[in-house]
Amino acid sequence: MKKLDLSLYLVLDPDLCGSPDGMVRTARLAAENGATAVQLRAPHWKKKQWLETARKLKAALSPLGVPLIINDQVDVALAADADGVHVGQDDLPAADVRRLIGPDKLLGVSVSDFSELAAVPATGVDYLGVGPVFPTGTKPDAGAALGIAGLGKLAAATALPVVAIGGIRSVHCGELLAAGVRGVAVVSAICGQPDPAQASAALAVALATALKTAPAACRLNAG
Amino acid sequence: MKKLDLSLYLVLDPDLCGSPDGMVRTARLAAENGATAVQLRAPHWKKKQWLETARKLKAALSPLGVPLIINDQVDVALAADADGVHVGQDDLPAADVRRLIGPDKLLGVSVSDFSELAAVPATGVDYLGVGPVFPTGTKPDAGAALGIAGLGKLAAATALPVVAIGGIRSVHCGELLAAGVRGVAVVSAICGQPDPAQASAALAVALATALKTAPAACRLNAG
Numbered sequence: 001m002k003k004l005d006l007s008l009y010l011v012l013d014p015d016l017c018g019s020p021d022g023m024v025r026t027a028r029l030a031a032e033n034g035a036t037a038v039q040l041r042a043p044h045w046k047k048k049q050w051l052e053t054a055r056k057l058k059a060a061l062s063p064l065g066v067p068l069i070i071n072d073q074v075d076v077a078l079a080a081d082a083d084g085v086h087v088g089q090d091d092l093p094a095a096d097v098r099r100l101i102g103p104d105k106l107l108g109v110s111v112s113d114f115s116e117l118a119a120v121p122a123t124g125v126d127y128l129g130v131g132p133v134f135p136t137g138t139k140p141d142a143g144a145a146l147g148i149a150g151l152g153k154l155a156a157a158t159a160l161p162v163v164a165i166g167g168i169r170s171v172h173c174g175e176l177l178a179a180g181v182r183g184v185a186v187v188s189a190i191c192g193q194p195d196p197a198q199a200s201a202a203l204a205v206a207l208a209t210a211l212k213t214a215p216a217a218c219r220l221n222a223g
Numbered sequence: 224m225k226k227l228d229l230s231l232y233l234v235l236d237p238d239l240c241g242s243p244d245g246m247v248r249t250a251r252l253a254a255e256n257g258a259t260a261v262q263l264r265a266p267h268w269k270k271k272q273w274l275e276t277a278r279k280l281k282a283a284l285s286p287l288g289v290p291l292i293i294n295d296q297v298d299v300a301l302a303a304d305a306d307g308v309h310v311g312q313d314d315l316p317a318a319d320v321r322r323l324i325g326p327d328k329l330l331g332v333s334v335s336d337f338s339e340l341a342a343v344p345a346t347g348v349d350y351l352g353v354g355p356v357f358p359t360g361t362k363p364d365a366g367a368a369l370g371i372a373g374l375g376k377l378a379a380a381t382a383l384p385v386v387a388i389g390g391i392r393s394v395h396c397g398e399l400l401a402a403g404v405r406g407v408a409v410v411s412a413i414c415g416q417p418d419p420a421q422a423s424a425a426l427a428v429a430l431a432t433a434l435k436t437a438p439a440a441c442r443l444n445a446g
Binding site: 047048051073078089 | 269272295296299313315320
């Protein structure tokens with residue numbers, strides 16, 4: 001069973017990265033500088049483009065031991081033999097996705113409130129993406145920001161690892177870990193930054209520093 | 224092995240049908256009145272909606288022995304246990320789709336010129352959708368119309384069954400069969416018509432009439 005390290009979870013954005021090859025470059029730089037998981041998300045792409053890019057990402061990330069997670073497109077994940085799938089509330093239901101991908105691939109589900117949390121299947125889901133914590137410009141259809149307090153209440157109500165998402169910068173890592181999350185997902189904090197390698201390294205350092213002072217229950221790799 | 228009858232192939236359009244339930248109603252009426260295959264195509268839907276509608280269509284069409292074919296979304300086809308998948312040139316490549324769906328489900332590929340025809344895998348594809356034969360309003364990104372002559376040249380260059388698509392009305396059935404196609408795919412000739420049942424029946428009658436006078440090589444169910 002692969003160790004699940006979601007501490008620094010990069011969600012790629014095709015606009016901020018400039019091109020499919022820009023996404024692959026950004027992903028490689030991030031993975032070489034502390035990112036522990038990478039998600040491909042490109043809602044407006046056709047699937048031929050999805051598959052080509054997923055295969056390039058997989059080739060770049062596998063040697064680094066960093067899992068590639070595909071947003072929404074389960075068929076692309078299967079065709080590219082990606083490491084996992086992440087689905088939102090309007091995508092295929094988690095139970096159907098688990099049936100399609102088999103027992104071994106990662107499955108994450110986006111949750112933004114208690115009602116959505118209650119609908120998460122009791123088995124077959126590996127982690128939750130919870131947000132938006134702060135207002136975000138990279139997902140126009142995201143709901144109102146939860147804030148740290150709202151995030152903490154949701155994280156306390158589930159036994160699943162929680163990855164926080166939405167407007168997160170390195171300065172937030174301490175309070176996010178203290179709120180009980182196991183990882184931070186970022187988009188614009190890495191994608192489109194002048195130096196994605198340096199931006200990734202700064203986030204990784206902030207997480208490591210926060211981890212040293214976090215209560216034991218909040219340790220990133222606990223459990 | 225299921226007999227493949229593509230003679231009257233309905234492609235559902237969510238706008239013309241008014242709603243997902245309108246699509247299911249239209250599909251049922253068409254299948255009860257001569258349609259031999261139904262494709263679900265909804266490029267702008269999220270997958271939760273895709274899956275819910277695919278399951279309703281499957282429940283409506285299976286008792287009538289009419290296959291449900293899913294456009295583009297292989298994961299939806301697998302989750303709904305649809306009868307087949309249809310892919311265009313920007314979708315997942317046919318060889319990848321065949322690997323995902325296994326040997327038994329139908330697989331169709333859209334082709335609009337000789338270059339695309341040459342790229343169709345030698346095995347694993349069950350039929351080709353060729354068009355647009357005439358100008359069409361329901362697929363804004365379709366290329367220039369082939370005309371009957373262009374369609375006939377493509378159909379003569381492949382051993383696969385050809386389903387013609389693009390602006391087809393019942394009046395065209397005779398010349399399409401004479402051009403060597405095995406079936407006609409329609410969208411607006413059924414979807415959004417005041418009486419989809421009557422429209423379907425009229426197309427079925429036109430096809431049957433055309434078949435009686437078509438050369439043996441063009442018989443709908445030959446091969």
